[in-house]
Amino acid sequence: MLKDIIKHLELTWHSALPEESNDIVVLVPQYNESQKSNFQERLEYFGNLASKHSHFLDIIVIDDGSTDNSVKLIKEFVDPKTTSFYFVSVFPNAQKVGAIRLTLSSLQHKYVILTDFDTNLENLENLYQSIDELAQNSSLMGCYFKMIPSGPNGLL
Secondary structure, eight states, rough: OOOHHHTEEEEESOOOOSOOSEEEEEEEEESSSSGGGTTHHHHHHHHHHHHHHHTTEEEEEESSSSSHHHEEEHHSSOOOOOOEEEEEEEOOOOOHHHHHHHHTOOOOOOOEOOOOTEEOOOOOOGGGHHHHHHHHHTTTOOOOOOOSSTTOOOOO
């Protein structure tokens, strides 16, 4: 069923496609987030994260068929000349999983981190320690990290 949905989706890169990519990519799907008061702050957060860690990871914001002005605002925010912060949109809405899968089909990264638009990522400099642990244990296929949503909702 997901294959049938993906056939009808349109993937548009609004920035350069990561060609010589880093090993790690962080995928940040979003849908109609521009309605939230901290939208610009969240874009700045991910942009700063991409700049800080550009030597080993890429960050891609995925718009999943938003019906608000999210695409316009993200396009205005993302500098097409940056090398580690990217923006892609999927149309129509693909229920997050379809948008992630379609985006992944055009990438060459070795490791993928999935996060949400309202989640902070900390201690990314320690990622290679987790990757080493994964490589040393063939019974592991992935790992997870504690999610810390931004804003007043506290920890999960």
